[in-house]
Amino acid sequence: MGEAGRHDRELRERAERVLPGGVGGHLSTRLLPEGYPQFYVRGKGARLWDADGRAYVDFLCGYGPNLLGYGHPAVDAAFAEQLARGDTLSGPSPLLVELAETLVAQVSHAAWAIFCKNGTDATTLALMVARAHTGRRKVVLAKGSYHGSAPWCTPVPAGTLPEDRAHQIHHRYGDAEDLERAVRAAGADLAAVVASPFRHDAFVDQSLPSAEYAARARALCDETGALLVVDEVRAGFRLARDASWRQLGVDPDLTSWGKALANGHALSALLGAETARAAASRLYVTGSFWGQAAPMAAALATLREIRGGDYLERLVHAGERLREGLHAQAAAHGYVLRQSGPPQMPQILFDGDPDFRRGFAFCEEAQRRGVLLHPWHNMFLCAAHGDAEIDEALAATDEAFAALRRREATLSAPAALAGLLPRH
Amino acid sequence: MGEAGRHDRELRERAERVLPGGVGGHLSTRLLPEGYPQFYVRGKGARLWDADGRAYVDFLCGYGPNLLGYGHPAVDAAFAEQLARGDTLSGPSPLLVELAETLVAQVSHAAWAIFCKNGTDATTLALMVARAHTGRRKVVLAKGSYHGSAPWCTPVPAGTLPEDRAHQIHHRYGDAEDLERAVRAAGADLAAVVASPFRHDAFVDQSLPSAEYAARARALCDETGALLVVDEVRAGFRLARDASWRQLGVDPDLTSWGKALANGHALSALLGAETARAAASRLYVTGSFWGQAAPMAAALATLREIRGGDYLERLVHAGERLREGLHAQAAAHGYVLRQSGPPQMPQILFDGDPDFRRGFAFCEEAQRRGVLLHPWHNMFLCAAHGDAEIDEALAATDEAFAALRRREATLSAPAALAGLLPRH
Numbered sequence: 001m002g003e004a005g006r007h008d009r010e011l012r013e014r015a016e017r018v019l020p021g022g023v024g025g026h027l028s029t030r031l032l033p034e035g036y037p038q039f040y041v042r043g044k045g046a047r048l049w050d051a052d053g054r055a056y057v058d059f060l061c062g063y064g065p066n067l068l069g070y071g072h073p074a075v076d077a078a079f080a081e082q083l084a085r086g087d088t089l090s091g092p093s094p095l096l097v098e099l100a101e102t103l104v105a106q107v108s109h110a111a112w113a114i115f116c117k118n119g120t121d122a123t124t125l126a127l128m129v130a131r132a133h134t135g136r137r138k139v140v141l142a143k144g145s146y147h148g149s150a151p152w153c154t155p156v157p158a159g160t161l162p163e164d165r166a167h168q169i170h171h172r173y174g175d176a177e178d179l180e181r182a183v184r185a186a187g188a189d190l191a192a193v194v195a196s197p198f199r200h201d202a203f204v205d206q207s208l209p210s211a212e213y214a215a216r217a218r219a220l221c222d223e224t225g226a227l228l229v230v231d232e233v234r235a236g237f238r239l240a241r242d243a244s245w246r247q248l249g250v251d252p253d254l255t256s257w258g259k260a261l262a263n264g265h266a267l268s269a270l271l272g273a274e275t276a277r278a279a280a281s282r283l284y285v286t287g288s289f290w291g292q293a294a295p296m297a298a299a300l301a302t303l304r305e306i307r308g309g310d311y312l313e314r315l316v317h318a319g320e321r322l323r324e325g326l327h328a329q330a331a332a333h334g335y336v337l338r339q340s341g342p343p344q345m346p347q348i349l350f351d352g353d354p355d356f357r358r359g360f361a362f363c364e365e366a367q368r369r370g371v372l373l374h375p376w377h378n379m380f381l382c383a384a385h386g387d388a389e390i391d392e393a394l395a396a397t398d399e400a401f402a403a404l405r406r407r408e409a410t411l412s413a414p415a416a417l418a419g420l421l422p423r424h
Numbered sequence: 425m426g427e428a429g430r431h432d433r434e435l436r437e438r439a440e441r442v443l444p445g446g447v448g449g450h451l452s453t454r455l456l457p458e459g460y461p462q463f464y465v466r467g468k469g470a471r472l473w474d475a476d477g478r479a480y481v482d483f484l485c486g487y488g489p490n491l492l493g494y495g496h497p498a499v500d501a502a503f504a505e506q507l508a509r510g511d512t513l514s515g516p517s518p519l520l521v522e523l524a525e526t527l528v529a530q531v532s533h534a535a536w537a538i539f540c541k542n543g544t545d546a547t548t549l550a551l552m553v554a555r556a557h558t559g560r561r562k563v564v565l566a567k568g569s570y571h572g573s574a575p576w577c578t579p580v581p582a583g584t585l586p587e588d589r590a591h592q593i594h595h596r597y598g599d600a601e602d603l604e605r606a607v608r609a610a611g612a613d614l615a616a617v618v619a620s621p622f623r624h625d626a627f628v629d630q631s632l633p634s635a636e637y638a639a640r641a642r643a644l645c646d647e648t649g650a651l652l653v654v655d656e657v658r659a660g661f662r663l664a665r666d667a668s669w670r671q672l673g674v675d676p677d678l679t680s681w682g683k684a685l686a687n688g689h690a691l692s693a694l695l696g697a698e699t700a701r702a703a704a705s706r707l708y709v710t711g712s713f714w715g716q717a718a719p720m721a722a723a724l725a726t727l728r729e730i731r732g733g734d735y736l737e738r739l740v741h742a743g744e745r746l747r748e749g750l751h752a753q754a755a756a757h758g759y760v761l762r763q764s765g766p767p768q769m770p771q772i773l774f775d776g777d778p779d780f781r782r783g784f785a786f787c788e789e790a791q792r793r794g795v796l797l798h799p800w801h802n803m804f805l806c807a808a809h810g811d812a813e814i815d816e817a818l819a820a821t822d823e824a825f826a827a828l829r830r831r832e833a834t835l836s837a838p839a840a841l842a843g844l845l846p847r848h
Contacts, residue, residue: 009665020536023516025715043510088489112444117541118712145529265713266512279439280445281444286449289690322792350605
């Protein structure tokens with residue numbers, strides 16, 4: 001049905017020749033409706049432009065990094081100013097210290113920071129610190145949660161060994177009893193409990209954890225001496241200005257951060273409580289670009305906006321307006337659209353759509369009308385989603401619902417998802 | 425003896441509070457002479473400025489990323505121009521395709537590319553591709569070679585498990601017979617042979633491999649069906665404009681690249697031969713910032729300089745002038761300075777200095793005179809090391825040798841290195 005523009009298709013053909021399987025990872029459009037552009041040439045605020053010159057209101061936000069708006073003036077000015085002085089030098093700049101101090105002041109549980117590049121770096125470091133701290137091996141994780149794409153956590157096992165996932169025990173996210181069962185199964189060998197701030201798994205409804213679940217995780221770690229790790233890479237600073245579980249009254253020992261930390265500039269971090277400092281200081285972990293000064297300048301500027309601005313209230317406001325609008329439109333067109341997760345990180349799934357044919361067709365129709373939604377992954381609001389952008393998006397989605405209704409008889413299951421969907 | 429400046433010392437004290445153990449990883453000065461600055465505020469060309477305003481001719485070059493000079497005008501202009509259009513978007517930019525095409529055209533063995541951020545990402549990917557391609561587990565590495573700081577390769581075991589290093593077999597770098605022994609030990613389970621372009625291990629003389637060693641590695645992989653991986657992260661584009669072993673007549677199946685690929689901007693890559701394409705396409709590997717467009721623009725500009733300019737001849741010329749100058753000065757002052765490795769990536773070690781007391785004192789005296797050398801890690805030349813910079817450096821090192829001679833009676837072994845040095 002839909003088809004990407006000519007330039008995008010030409011780029012895909014070239015990409016097939018020089019990238020294995022074409023564009024890979026989370027930026028691949030292989031699991032998205034066909035019309036979605038694979039390549040973008042420009043971003044500003046909440047908008048993207050594809051290689052064929054088509055403009056979009058974007059609710060993917062780079063899958064998280066875009067928190068304040070693409071090309072945010074203050075953030076990018078701070079980045080550019082530091083880049084002109086120096087970025088990757090033979091040692092860090094003083095901004096390393098300033099940024100660590102800023103995060104320690106802002107995130108309640110944190111006494112120290114280690115900066116890295118990938119979110120996966122930070123989640124891997126969390127496991128290393130927990131194992132060094134406890135001298136133990138086992139890690140309790142939630143089944144289906146995404147914590148990166150290193151051999152120990154990539155959701156696809158190709159190229160990995162069973163040893164890469166040794167000593168992992170899984171539980172059902174949000175289920176305090178099942179968490180306790182998993183912790184008991186680890187016996188005296190438990191190094192860490194790892195959880196996302198909320199359940200933001202692909203293909204399923206999102207769910208916020210209860211305060212009881214978070215408190216049980218904390219209590220079980222306190223009881224066993226294991227470390228409590230919350231992986232903030234995707235949700236960090238979109239739920240709160242502090243670590244996400246502070247709202248639930250729980251302070252983790254370690255939190256991993258990335259994506260939005262420098263509003264799109266390459267930076268991630270592990271933050272840790274005092275108790276884990278000695279263990280963290282024994283690790284040897286580093287990367288060629290971990291000392292880069294310019295992304296740290298960008299992070300400091302991002303954190304100034306986070307502390308001093310109303311970005312979070314704007315995210316929530318925009319997310320609520322989008323949610324209310326979609327809800328009304330869906331009902332008017334005779335659909336039940338399940339909207340889960342916090343409004344600023346919404347998941348939209350159609351009722352009665354086990355093979356995602358409706359979700360794909362709806363998103364495809366929205367994309368053709370200049371709005372980028374996601375049919376099976378949580379989306380992201382940014383502070384540049386103002387009323388005008390939400391109004392524009394809702395005008396397009398209303399037409400998309402109508403188009404979906406017209407196509408109901410001819411919808412077919414997206415072949416790309418075959419074999420990937422969770423069983424019901 | 426030496427002491428860092430007041431601002432640097434104050435920053436270190438602050439760093440101790442908010443970073444575990446202070447600045448970590450390869451950028452830490454904990455294993456360097458005391459006077460070395462831990463923080464830098466500016467870099468330009470081959471020069472660095474520390475937080476106390478002292479200027480240096482820098483032979484560390486960010487430990488590799490600085491290939492063409494800090495703040496290279498053409499590279500940074502390309503970066504800034506793309507940043508203004510868009511960097512971390514909801515998909516890659518067309519530059520992804522252009523960069524992959526450029527590398528495939530430039531690096532003989534390469535048919536495809538995957539882009540990532542850390543050098544460690546690229547070396548980890550190499551192992552994953554080799555294991556996916558062969559369906560086997562074992563990897564033959566050189567003892568003491570550095571391939572990154574993930575749990576499978578960090579030189580310090582804190583926080584890692586024995587399982588992280590499962591199926592690794594070590595051999596002596598450069599020893600074709602020992603390589604064959606290791607390959608035979610893997611039996612039918614060999615996935616890959618991994619080697620650096622030359623032996624650039626810390627604390628020891630560097631050595632270039634013989635053509636026979638490289639050819640044996642290739643032949644053993646061909647015979648067993650394993651993949652030959654050359655880790656170019658540190659040496660890539662400093663030995664050649666192609667993959668380093670092309671000069672030895674050997675084409676690897678996989679090469680990992682990082683550091684200098686975008687002249688200091690955060691980008692790494694795995695390049696692969698056609699034979700490994702199908703396996704690479706089956707992996708799920710990604711990172712929040714792997715699609716960033718601005719570092720790809722910087723890499724394209726860097727590769728234009730690499731292809732079209734005389735950067736490599738200038739690196740070699742500067743390295744040879746430094747080497748000849750140091751050789752003559754050492755002899756004049758009654759020392760034997762062993763200078764190993766290619767001139768553009770030199771290691772300098774004093775004869776009769778098993779605990780590095782001379783090396784430390786010499787580097788400390790050079791640092792006090794405005795030249796950053798390294799007493800136990802290979803150094804790096806960049807294209808901004810012109811005759812003026814080398815002359816300036818040699819004037820300082822001549823005085824440093826004289827100062828070393830005056831201090832001979834009072835030198836003591838650097839305490840920081842205790843327990844780290846290889847046994848002789």
